[in-house]
Amino acid sequence: SQKIEQNSEALNIQEGKTATLTCNYTNYSPAYLQWYRQDPGRGPVFLLLIRENEKEKRKERLKVTFDTTLKQSLFHITASQPADSATYLCALPPPYGGATNKLIFGTGTLLAVQP
Amino acid sequence: ETGVTQTPRHLVMGMTNKKSLKCEQHLGHNAMYWYKQSAKKPLELMFVYNFKEQTENNSVPSRFSPECPNSSHLFLHLHTLQPEDSALYLCASSLGYRPETEQYFGPGTRLTVT
Numbered sequence: 001s002q003k004i005e006q007n008s009e010a011l012n013i014q015e016g017k018t019a020t021l022t023c024n025y026t027n028y029s030p031a032y033l034q035w036y037r038q039d040p041g042r043g044p045v046f047l048l049l050i051r052e053n054e055k056e057k058r059k060e061r062l063k064v065t066f067d068t069t070l071k072q073s074l075f076h077i078t079a080s081q082p083a084d085s086a087t088y089l090c091a092l093p094p095p096y097g098g099a100t101n102k103l104i105f106g107t108g109t110l111l112a113v114q115p
Numbered sequence: 116e117t118g119v120t121q122t123p124r125h126l127v128m129g130m131t132n133k134k135s136l137k138c139e140q141h142l143g144h145n146a147m148y149w150y151k152q153s154a155k156k157p158l159e160l161m162f163v164y165n166f167k168e169q170t171e172n173n174s175v176p177s178r179f180s181p182e183c184p185n186s187s188h189l190f191l192h193l194h195t196l197q198p199e200d201s202a203l204y205l206c207a208s209s210l211g212y213r214p215e216t217e218q219y220f221g222p223g224t225r226l227t228v229t
Contacts, residue, residue, distance in 0.1 A: 004157070032215055043205050043220025044158075045117065051215075089158070093214055101146065101209055101216045102171065105158040 002028050002095055006088075006106040013080055014114055021075040021109045023090035030092040033066055033073050038087045038108065047088075048075075080113045087111070118142040119221035121206050127227045128196065136191040136224045138206030144219070146212040147189040149181060150205040152223070158205065164189060165212040196228045 005024040013019050023033070032051045036044035050057045050066045050073065057064045063076040077084050087108040094104050119140045128134050140147065149161040163171035164183040178200075180192040189206055203223045209216040 008155075034217075042222050043117065043119070043207070044218075045220070046217045049215060049217070099214060100163075100170070101212045101214055101218070102160060102163070103218070107155065107157045 002026070002092070002104055004090065004092060004104060004106040006090060007109045008107060010110040010112055012112045012114060015081060017080055019077040019080045019084065019111055019113070021088050021111065023073040023075070023106055025071050025092055028092075028095045029068060029071075030095075032093065033064075034091045034103065035062075035064060035073075035075050036089040036091060036105075038089060044089055077111075080111075082113045082115050085111055085113050117219045117221065119206060119208055119219050121204075121221035121224050123224060124222065125225045125227075127229060128193070129229055130196060130198070132196075133192070133194040135193065136204055136206075136226075138189040138191075138221055140187055140189075140206075140208040140219070140221075142208060142210075142219060144208035144210050145186050146209045146216070147183060147186070148207040148209075148218065149189065149191055150207065150220075152203040152205055154202075162191075163212070170212065193226075196226075198228050201226055201228045 003026045034049045035047045038044040048064045050064045061078045065074045089108040091103040091105045146165045150158045161175045162181045182190040205223045206221040207218040209218045
């Protein structure tokens, strides 16, 4: 069955550094992948979508890569700020999803940016 | 503000109570979703409605009963819940139900079953 793995341990980095979060998946080749941000007590907020034929996508200080050979997506935040501290979730369509908008979410990685 | 509101934000109920969660979206979307988020677990999709019709039921126990009277409102009726049903219940909406469509989430209802 489809499995999504994100680092369950929190990632602590210093302000100004680049944060890199990992999303690995198995047993499947999804057509796209999404990243969401979730703050405590709030619902997830969509950040970026990357398709299988796109190697890289950028949005301001955010960069996402999608390596279909490694079955991995990397999420980078450059020049990180304390305000970037949150849980970051990756989400993929299920193998059997068909022409629907169903998503399977990872457990998320907590990022803490220290001032 | 994401344009998706949920009430109540917090709910404590006994196992014999009946309560309802409400979700409203002001985005003109046609698809609405209920998710369950338990500690240390990924979001679990419960139900999906597209143009008021239920299109997904992810083997959810019958003690959870959804209702979608129109494309802007979604309810989750709860009865005879178990302590393991305590979780954050999130509502989401999207413009359509086609793949890749961005989902907008509400702030969630924190449910505690005693």
